[in-house]
Amino acid sequence: MPQLADLIRPLIIKEPSKWDIRFLMKAAMISSWSKDPSTKVGCVLVRPDKTIASEGYNGLAPQIEDTEARLNDRDVKYAFIDHAEENALDCCRDFSKAGYTMYVYPIHSCTKCFAKLLKQGVTRIVTVAGVHPRVSEKLPMILEIIREANANGHVMTLEFISSDVVQNALKNQAALFQEATLNLTSTDVTEWE
Numbered sequence: 001m002p003q004l005a006d007l008i009r010p011l012i013i014k015e016p017s018k019w020d021i022r023f024l025m026k027a028a029m030i031s032s033w034s035k036d037p038s039t040k041v042g043c044v045l046v047r048p049d050k051t052i053a054s055e056g057y058n059g060l061a062p063q064i065e066d067t068e069a070r071l072n073d074r075d076v077k078y079a080f081i082d083h084a085e086e087n088a089l090d091c092c093r094d095f096s097k098a099g100y101t102m103y104v105y106p107i108h109s110c111t112k113c114f115a116k117l118l119k120q121g122v123t124r125i126v127t128v129a130g131v132h133p134r135v136s137e138k139l140p141m142i143l144e145i146i147r148e149a150n151a152n153g154h155v156m157t158l159e160f161i162s163s164d165v166v167q168n169a170l171k172n173q174a175a176l177f178q179e180a181t182l183n184l185t186s187t188d189v190t191e192w193e
Helices: 004-011 018-031 068-072 074-080 084-091 111-120 136-151 163-183
Strands: 042-046 052-057 101-105 124-128 157-161
Touching (some): 018 101, 018 124, 052 084, 068 074, 084 111, 111 136
Parallel strands (some): 101 124
16 A cells, blocks of 8 residues: 555645635635634635635534533534535535635545535645645545546546645745735824814
């Protein structure tokens, strides 16, 4: 059986587009909204025209209170938590997702979410190149299903962007944000009158 890194290496995008990097950075920002203390995942579902169809992060349903006790009890948490991809698909108002791309940060989709993305017609998943102990062990199974789907006429790809590229983009974005914040001038609201 090949090592997981050997499976990921050929799927790394050599020169990711600015759009791939932007949407993956947005997924990284959205991941920070999760209240899960162990794994914060964010995603962005993008139409073929590069407009955002939906966003999601892993979390409990809005009707369930995010108590520390629930979030720290793995059995309770996993019984009620929705993954980021599930939330994005649930919140998407588009009937068809054919040709859409799902950007997921910081780990690739689990088998359950992958199956839902395939069923909904998503044709491309882009994520960060890395190995997650609980999720990546299923990567060979996911790649086999992709081969099967492609053989049956449903084009689907799983692509990775180097973690170095993503980290550099996030650092550059943080520096730009800091610079923009410093350039703001504070004006007293009373001066507006």
